[in-house]
Amino acid sequence: MAIKRITITELAKELNTTPSTVSRALRGHECISREMRDKVNDLAIKRNYTVNRLASSLRSGSSKTLGIIVPRVNRDFFSNCISGIEEVAAKAGYTSIICQTHDEQEKEEKSVLSLIESNVAGILISTWSDSSQSPAFIEANRLGIPVIFFDRATKDINQNKVVVDDNLGAYEGVKHLIEQGYKRIVHFAGPQHIKIYNDRKEGYLKALREFNIPIDKNLIVENPLSKDIGYDAILPFLKGPKKADALFSASDYAALGAIIRIKEMGISIPDEMGIVGFSNEMFTSIIDPPMTTIDQHSKRIGNYAVQACLEAIKEENPVFKNIVLSPTLIIRESSLKKPLRIINK
Amino acid sequence: MAIKRITITELAKELNTTPSTVSRALRGHECISREMRDKVNDLAIKRNYTVNRLASSLRSGSSKTLGIIVPRVNRDFFSNCISGIEEVAAKAGYTSIICQTHDEQEKEEKSVLSLIESNVAGILISTWSDSSQSPAFIEANRLGIPVIFFDRATKDINQNKVVVDDNLGAYEGVKHLIEQGYKRIVHFAGPQHIKIYNDRKEGYLKALREFNIPIDKNLIVENPLSKDIGYDAILPFLKGPKKADALFSASDYAALGAIIRIKEMGISIPDEMGIVGFSNEMFTSIIDPPMTTIDQHSKRIGNYAVQACLEAIKEENPVFKNIVLSPTLIIRESSLKKPLRIINK
């Protein structure tokens, strides 16, 4: 049943010409006569010719494939980044391979190597690790494959990054809580070896300091951020000596878990407990009450990242780019102790 | 800066042997001595050798890449399917390329062709079109590239499918509404050329017939399903002559839009209006009220689909498989007019 695919050699034979000419004609080379170009293209369509990208890339030494590595695709934030990347990539004729790491460093390493094996022209990654000095990255570097870090970048200087000003985002979120009159603000901080979470914690601390609110380390919870963990982690702060009156979570999902618990306990949001999340996941706008959160312009992160990548592929001399976007605080009911008009003053 | 990658030829030279031996050693061929195998593997690691999959696939004529085509990745349903696929694929040593069609037929065609160009070993697709007879599918067929349809399959017989019994799922959902005492049930039906939506409508009709509820065509809305459209589409049914008392939506997103509108209008769910969605998207469990919906075992769909694909890749004679999973009704508050204990009787 399986029929072997048509090759340019066969097209050439049928037209009494050579593979070189066919190849050039198909790629629209200037130096081929109109007549020949048309003849070749017509036959190619007639015979259902499809280029063999393996052979093409192998020979030319350049592929039109990008690699994308994210923790998981089922987060609005990441799937929007991916859309942003593919949008631009497709226009430039690039395909992309998407890998998920599920936040496991080993899978990340493997993904990078696998992409190298697949001869990708560039790699776009939201990394788990705190350093770009892992063997896989070094290897990509050695081979001249540009690596663009987006969202989660490392602290290293010499790399291409497209990130959000997480510090600023967190600062704005916490400042908003303080202005609303909240005083004891819990912070779900996330693993601190990941730079974005460290930055968000710094933003949280900065806001507290600025408003002379004493920093209580007991209010800071550092752990992986998920709905289930948030559900458990908020408990100690709902009554007793550690009782708090607000939560700033570095993740919408952890904040969601907390909200579920808080509602179960019959505690009122935002009156007794204010909530601010991070990422503007789709669900934050539809839950009850709608959650204040910080939008990271995910799609645009993708746009910028792939632009930087395509440029890096073209350029021979590596000039590292560091693009920082400002996040946007989205104020919703979960943090509105005061009526909205006072805020908008 | 860019260093050319190490090849087996270079490894061979350094070890005073031949590329064939190195190639065989790296792949763990039996007929290579332990000693040689170790020597080769050690050097490969030392020199950061990575296989060039382009060359390997080109030569051997078989690639270890699967293509996945879905409407979009930022739906829990699809991203879970993808996880289910990758889980099994990775174990078998396969990588996957993910394409999004955004529900545009042209993009779907292009994606299939692009995957063919990339020499994928198989294609897993949740299709938009109503037929597997488009040029791209015919071409894949001709080339002996197995195509597995999952979730959204076409009506054609001769193809590999992994689907959910959408008819049954819809039937169960509507039956549940009827048993709860709802009588005028709106149906958001989705584009009927897509088989799953057609099946869901049939299930809806079947349940009505079975309980002798008159079928009112005015209650059936056929259009693309999204949150925004649901928000608008429910309006005519909230008061006036067309007033209804329940909604069965073929999509959770459209149901969500309806819920937002219904709450805005101050109409009570589930007392005045019962809601059942479809897909068990993550948000359905956390909105207020939690939404009754139908779970499609998305991850398992992915598992089965990729298994079928891997088998099809191995087998020479194509035996078409048609795997049907039973969906599960998940009852939540949005449809519970009667207290729960009565249902559980």
Next chain:
DNA sequence: CTGAAAGCGCTAACAT
């Protein structure tokens, strides 16, 4: 404007 020839890196007969 077109053709001839070489080779990208790898694998698989076929030999030894």
Next chain:
DNA sequence: ATGTTAGCGCTTTCAG
């Protein structure tokens, strides 16, 4: 157990 040879399908000098 290893080496020899050829070639996957394409692109790219170099030569007309």
